[in-house]
Amino acid sequence: MCGIAGLIHRGKSSNVGSELQQMLQALKHRGPDSTGYALYAENDGINFIMRFKVGENVGEGSTSVNEDASVYDERKKLVDEMLKELGANIIKDEKLTPYSYRYEMQFDKDLMEFSKKIESINGVEILSIGKSLELIKDLGDATAVSERYGLGDVKGTHAIGHARMATESGVDIKSAHPFWGYPFSDVSVVHNGQLTNYWNNRRVLENKGMRFMSECDSELIAVYLAEKMRNGATLEEGMKDSLTGLDGVFTYFVATKDSLGMAKDTMAAKPLVLYESDDLVAMGSEEIAIRSILPQEIDTYDPFDGEVKVWRI
């Protein structure tokens, strides 16, 4: 089933970490397996933030293979060596869990080549790269993940998130949402639904050099949009194209450094409730997500079939 939520403050920053946590926690019944956040935070805008994992969470409910924790340190060492080789200058590194890291670094070369090299290390996956994007995903509900990664105080302009019920692939971090729009910095996607032409599209996109890290059908949306943008399309053009290029049922959100968008399939088979005012747009699979941050009486509506909307900060 899955639940998705997103919000964008126009013209100001807010405590988006805490707001998104409340929205996703209200949607826990739609997806208790894993929770993911894509927060567009108040960073310096100069250095890149890279979040990556060197292993999986093998806790209760996980479908991942248990590994000796010592391999995590080995992989982290290999990442550090590779970063040096690629010319990246690490400003700050943080170990967030035994299997995930957040690096602040300076880098000014091709991100696709960079990502390919880093991910050539067995067991390593880049969750996101960006100057404002902080992409966090792990097993557990919204509160558990927020507490584990200290997201309660993250301030920023916009955010999207996902509460996942695993149906098409395993209960693991690699299949959890949001997906990073590799190789574009600061692009993330969350999705509710099922895509039925996943394998056809995947084969075509892989032949064009795009990379897939999981077997989760939702990852296709991020890769699909990234490929469109790589060929010069705007985000909105890519999203409109996806209404016919992607088959199945979907409502998805995509966020970039300065915008937030939504798209709904032509059957309108997946729910979405939207609230829009001059300074805030909030949306979610169910109204209770919006009510968790806006308890007062507000006007909301369901976008129609085949609708694409994009808002800027």
Add this chain to the structure above:
Amino acid sequence: MANLKTSEKKTKAQSMGLHTEVLTGKTQQKFFNPDEAENFYYWGTYDVDFNKRTDLDVKDLDCKEANRKIDDLMSQGYGTIVIKNPQGKHSLGVGILNKLNLIFEGSLGYFGVGSIDGPTVRINGRVGWSCAENMMAGKVVIEKNAGSCFGAAIRGGDLICKGSVGARTGIDQKGGTIIIGGDAGAFTGFMMQRGRIIILGDVGINLGDSMYDGTIYVGGKIGSFGSDAVESPMTKSDMDWLKRKLKVAEIGENFDFSKMTKVVAGKKLWNYDALEPTEKKGAI
């Protein structure tokens, strides 16, 4: 549990040829009561007084607790109940089978006031997916917008949304009237079998797709017709009925009905006449 074998109810019912099968063990057998049936009472319904009014704040209640409270208030004879702070909660006000004035001061989530038979409901907010699903009778008025599957499979009553509604409004509708003041999404009237839908605004693609019977009236633009949905001429009876209905619904009273499009089933998908006589009997 009372001794069912000797109850008067059972004897009466059995004298009518009912309940010849006796269930044992933990199975709870509900007996049809011919006396109650004459008064049109269902099991689990209440005789309420509309002048007896109370408020119920559901801010800190989950849907089960809220619905139990409503049931409890009806059992005390309250006939007008105002629900405060519904805040988008799901499945509020479901399964009410008696007359009642139920007012929600705020918005509902999914499956609000589903499977009702008789109450008059006013929702001063928005409703989520599948509002009033399986409604049998009564009147439900939503002051703002509604989500998808609005009035799915309703069998009777009036369901009114003053704003716009999502996709698949009136899916599998079997009776009653759905009235929309604004626009409606794709697949409105999908597989409807009876009843009427009135949309004063525009409607999306595949209107009336695979409809078996029933009538859809559209005041605005139509995205496209669905399979076997066809336009039919508006008659004076249509216009008279629409005028009456919209007046009762407190909506679109001054609407120009002559510009409306009437949509009915083309009946090309019907296969009823192809059935054998014995199959027809079974279908009836």
